Amino acid sequence: MTKAPAADQRRLLDVQALDTRAAQLAHRRKTLPALADLESVRGGLVQAEREQVTAKTLVKDLSREVAKAETDVEQVRSRADRDRKRLESGSGTAKDLQALTHELESLARRQGVLEEAELEVMERLEEAERSHAAVAARVAELKTREAALKADLDAAELAIDVDASAVANERLDSASGIDAALLALYERLRAHGGGLGAAALRGNRCEGCRLELNPTDLAAIRAMKPDDVARCEECGRILVRDEKHGGSA
Numbered sequence: 001m002t003k004a005p006a007a008d009q010r011r012l013l014d015v016q017a018l019d020t021r022a023a024q025l026a027h028r029r030k031t032l033p034a035l036a037d038l039e040s041v042r043g044g045l046v047q048a049e050r051e052q053v054t055a056k057t058l059v060k061d062l063s064r065e066v067a068k069a070e071t072d073v074e075q076v077r078s079r080a081d082r083d084r085k086r087l088e089s090g091s092g093t094a095k096d097l098q099a100l101t102h103e104l105e106s107l108a109r110r111q112g113v114l115e116e117a118e119l120e121v122m123e124r125l126e127e128a129e130r131s132h133a134a135v136a137a138r139v140a141e142l143k144t145r146e147a148a149l150k151a152d153l154d155a156a157e158l159a160i161d162v163d164a165s166a167v168a169n170e171r172l173d174s175a176s177g178i179d180a181a182l183l184a185l186y187e188r189l190r191a192h193g194g195g196l197g198a199a200a201l202r203g204n205r206c207e208g209c210r211l212e213l214n215p216t217d218l219a220a221i222r223a224m225k226p227d228d229v230a231r232c233e234e235c236g237r238i239l240v241r242d243e244k245h246g247g248s249a
């Protein structure tokens, strides 16, 4: 049977309360709403940035296509200009002039087709530029929200860290001087007891597992000396009696 001064046993409940508080703070820090919001915004941002890259690539490709279409039209136009000048100069045989006339007709048709193609690709470029602008605006908006959430999260974490640090200091004071073997037993039980290593005995109930002790166990605990360390028969935790029942029964 472990033995430890009754006062040390009762101080264990203060240590337990502080450990519980520290665990709650750690849990709250890990489950801050801003964390989930931030994760969701970051997921959206990754997706939007991917879309932005695709949209930008499309704009670049279509810009190149427009330039190529302009060059195609320009080539046909200058060829026609040259032909027209030669035709106007009247030099060459009648056969030459007839060939030039035919070529001019064919060039005019070709120019029409090329200009239509140019127009079509220009429209596609405008559409792609609009899409790119929209996705770029969405990326900017998500970045703003990300920064705001990050600031919220930092502030919330800092507030918790300040509390946790105060609790840790208080815990040091609280645990200081408590019987080492009792503290070691408490730590071992706490590690396996879901964070609870010591609990008060309230009436006939263990505050650790919330179960009522049977009359025999209860009587045995009441009969213990104040410096006997009682354990709950159900959960095995250190059962701390209050002063009134500190083994004086």
Ligand SMILES: [Zn+2]
Pocket: 206, 207, 208, 209, 210, 211, 232, 233, 234, 235, 236, 237
């Ligand atoms: Zn119990």
